[in-house]
Amino acid sequence: xxxxxxxxxxxxxxxxxxxxxxxxxxxxxxxxxxxxxxxxxxxxxxxxxxxxxxxxxxxxxxxxxxxxxxxxxxxxxxxxxxxxxxxxxxxxxxxxxxxxxxxxxxxxxxxxxxxxxxxxxxxxxxxxxxxxxxxxxxxxxxxxxxxxxxxxxxxxxxxxxxxxxxxxxxxxxxxxxxxxxxxxxxxxxxxxxxxxxxxxxxxxxxxxxxxxxxxxxxxxxxxxxxxxxxxxxxxxxxxxxxxxxxxxxxxxxxxxxxxxxxxxxxxxxxxxxxxxxxxxxxxxxxxxxxxxxxxxxxxxxx
Amino acid sequence: xxxxxxxxxxxxxxxxxxxxxxxxxxxxxxxxxxxxxxxxxxxxxxxxxxxxxxxxxxxxxxxxxxxxxxxxxxxxxxxxxxxxxxxxxxxxxxxxxxxxxxxxxxxxxxxxxxxxxxxxxxxxxxxxxxxxxxxxxxxxxxxxxxxxxxxxxxxxxxxxxxxxxxxxxxxxxxxxxxxxxxxxxxxxxxxxxxxxxxxxxxxxxxxxxxxxxxxxxxxxxxxxxxxxxxxxxxxxxxxxxxxxxxxxxxxxxxxxxxxxxxxxxxxxxxxxxxxxxxxxxxxxxxxxxxxxxxxxxxxxxxxxxxxxxxxxxxxxxxxxxxxxxxxxxxxxxxxxxxxxxxxxxxxxxxxxxxxxxxxxxxxxxx
Numbered sequence: 001x002x003x004x005x006x007x008x009x010x011x012x013x014x015x016x017x018x019x020x021x022x023x024x025x026x027x028x029x030x031x032x033x034x035x036x037x038x039x040x041x042x043x044x045x046x047x048x049x050x051x052x053x054x055x056x057x058x059x060x061x062x063x064x065x066x067x068x069x070x071x072x073x074x075x076x077x078x079x080x081x082x083x084x085x086x087x088x089x090x091x092x093x094x095x096x097x098x099x100x101x102x103x104x105x106x107x108x109x110x111x112x113x114x115x116x117x118x119x120x121x122x123x124x125x126x127x128x129x130x131x132x133x134x135x136x137x138x139x140x141x142x143x144x145x146x147x148x149x150x151x152x153x154x155x156x157x158x159x160x161x162x163x164x165x166x167x168x169x170x171x172x173x174x175x176x177x178x179x180x181x182x183x184x185x186x187x188x189x190x191x192x193x194x195x196x197x198x199x200x201x202x203x204x205x206x207x208x209x210x211x212x213x214x215x216x217x218x219x220x221x222x223x224x225x226x227x228x229x230x231x232x233x234x235x236x237x238x239x240x241x242x243x244x245x246x247x248x249x250x251x252x253x254x255x256x257x258x259x260x261x262x263x264x265x266x267x268x269x270x271x272x273x274x275x276x277x278x279x280x281x282x283x284x285x286x287x288x289x290x291x292x293x294x295x296x297x298x299x300x301x302x
Numbered sequence: 303x304x305x306x307x308x309x310x311x312x313x314x315x316x317x318x319x320x321x322x323x324x325x326x327x328x329x330x331x332x333x334x335x336x337x338x339x340x341x342x343x344x345x346x347x348x349x350x351x352x353x354x355x356x357x358x359x360x361x362x363x364x365x366x367x368x369x370x371x372x373x374x375x376x377x378x379x380x381x382x383x384x385x386x387x388x389x390x391x392x393x394x395x396x397x398x399x400x401x402x403x404x405x406x407x408x409x410x411x412x413x414x415x416x417x418x419x420x421x422x423x424x425x426x427x428x429x430x431x432x433x434x435x436x437x438x439x440x441x442x443x444x445x446x447x448x449x450x451x452x453x454x455x456x457x458x459x460x461x462x463x464x465x466x467x468x469x470x471x472x473x474x475x476x477x478x479x480x481x482x483x484x485x486x487x488x489x490x491x492x493x494x495x496x497x498x499x500x501x502x503x504x505x506x507x508x509x510x511x512x513x514x515x516x517x518x519x520x521x522x523x524x525x526x527x528x529x530x531x532x533x534x535x536x537x538x539x540x541x542x543x544x545x546x547x548x549x550x551x552x553x554x555x556x557x558x559x560x561x562x563x564x565x566x567x568x569x570x571x572x573x574x575x576x577x578x579x580x581x582x583x584x585x586x587x588x589x590x591x592x593x594x595x596x597x598x599x600x601x602x603x604x605x606x607x608x609x610x611x612x613x614x615x616x617x618x619x620x621x622x623x624x625x626x627x628x629x630x631x632x633x634x635x636x637x638x639x640x641x642x643x644x645x646x647x648x649x650x651x652x653x654x655x656x657x658x659x660x661x662x663x664x665x666x667x668x
Binding site for chain 1: 320322341342344346348350351352354355356358359360361362363364365366367368370384385388513514515516517519520521522523524525532533
């Protein structure tokens with residue numbers, strides 16, 4: 001079995017459900033055309049990291065939608081996840097910590113025709129960037145927010161983040177984390193996002209599909225990709241190798257369909273990650289509304 | 303018309319088509335006027351969640367191809383420092399208006415100040431180029447806003463318009479020029495996407511900038527980067543970049559240094575000022591001249607990079623330079639660096655009151 005085949009078979013979707021046919025997708029698709037061809041490889045990520053899986057899913061989603069490289073802008077903040085755009089052949093803007101969505105706001109307003117995707121980690125999006133996150137969702141600006149949630153600050157060496165579980169050990173929580181984590185999808189939904197979905201880096205092909213739906217959405221969309229950091233969080237909490245942590249995502253998650261079938265008691269007791277699409281609604285998208293405002297004003301409205 | 307309104311109209315005239323800002327006294331009129339005027343010319347206005355986001359948004363707007371501006375005052379200016387540094391290292395043109403009020407911290411929101419002069423130069427971390435201009439009148443608020451856009455495009459750098467509560471809220475009759483006659487530097491790209499380098503180390507220091515979505519796919523980062531924009535730790539890539547970026551303004555000071563010399567041969571004393579305090583200095587100069595004293599006066603419209611040549615020249619003409627300003631000697635320090643401490647008399651106030659002509663006259667004699 002080839003390595004690619006193995007990765008694909010590890011996913012839970014059937015061949016029919018997957019966006020990319022299982023056979024020879026590397027050769028058949030234009031996916032590789034979306035990677036940069038100059039000196040930026042290898043990636044900075046530790047071997048076994050889940051961020052690369054998300055990058056693969058993002059490329060396959062963009063490829064599936066048939067978007068031209070020129071029409072896509074990737075905006076990122078600071079951190080392991082935020083290094084993702086540098087490897088992909090789009091218009092790429094690597095900004096300051098937490099500010100990806102604020103930069104993306106200006107870019108989207110200047111170029112409403114472009115697909116603007118903001119790529120952030122959990123600390124980037126929800127701690128230092130938390131305010132920008134809720135306001136971008138509230139405005140319903142047509143940006144896709146991709147948050148890779150590995151429950152830790154990886155690049156700085158394993159400090160606890162706004163999504164570290166209670167009790168989890170981190171270099172700044174040596175006795176276990178005492179703060180409750182943010183539920184990212186609930187936060188986005190409450191703030192007004194029109195598309196909200198979650199999957200894990202184990203379920204790569206499901207991520208493809210959710211990301212494609214999110215990017216196709218006109219309004220603000222959020223995809224939470226649950227990942228892990230075996231180098232810091234895994235080591236501090238004795239969670240094993242990258243493969244062990246990947247397996248845990250498989251064992252400790254369930255689809256939204258399966259979750260919906262649970263009894264209220266079971267739902268209340270559920271500690272597993274629920275995967276799927278939670279919100280898919282229509283609201284006026286900011287750049288469309290502003291475009292009609294300009295039309296009104298130029299039409300003589302005082 | 304008010305100074306702040308003149309700034310807003312200057313922005314429209316210069317082709318600014320995106321404004322992102324956060325309300326703060328005494329700068330808010332700039333936002334209010336632009337929220338009304340920008341849609342009329344097809345431009346866009348947004349009120350962001352804070353000044354950090356405002357600064358980020360205007361950089362994003364310019365990356366998308368729109369000339370962009372924000373306006374704020376001291377507390378907001380402090381918050382903007384983070385992404386001002388980003389605009390400097392990534393060489394994204396943008397204009398930031400700081401209608402200075404009394405600080406530090408919340409200070410006194412309705413009182414004037416010139417206390418952000420040093421923050422304008424060194425507020426963000428690291429060595430970086432920056433241009434700061436300071437208008438002395440309502441009409442000049444318009445003209446220097448246009449100039450700010452021109453310089454920021456020409457040199458791919460953030461330009462700060464360091465006005466103050468007095469000039470910003472002052473009303474003067476002005477006649478604005480026909481906007482059609484106003485020209486601002488536009489980037490012309492001759493390279494193809496295959497050969498384009500957004501950060502090319504050109505001899506004149508300013509590579510042409512192509513907005514996103516025009517077929518030139520490239521990377522922009524706040525990390526030290528090579529000519530393509532990719533982060534690098536190689537000294538053979540970092541050093542030429544450092545050399546270019548930190549000398550691109552100095553080698554063009556003849557275009558950047560804006561000032562007015564009103565000199566009288568034989569003067570032993572000179573006045574050097576800027577912004578609202580230059581109006582005080584001018585008044586003191588007239589009083590001194592009226593009683594027969596010869597006085598030189600240098601008004602700086604460009605504060606940063608510091609017009610060293612002009613200040614040195616004044617230092618060679620006179621025995622004493624009086625520097626009135628609404629802070630405790632921020633720009634006077636820079637004058638002392640040029641001409642020596644013994645020649646300089648600081649006249650500084652940081653309580654919200656304007657320096658008076660009498661204080662200046664006393665310093666001329668003391």
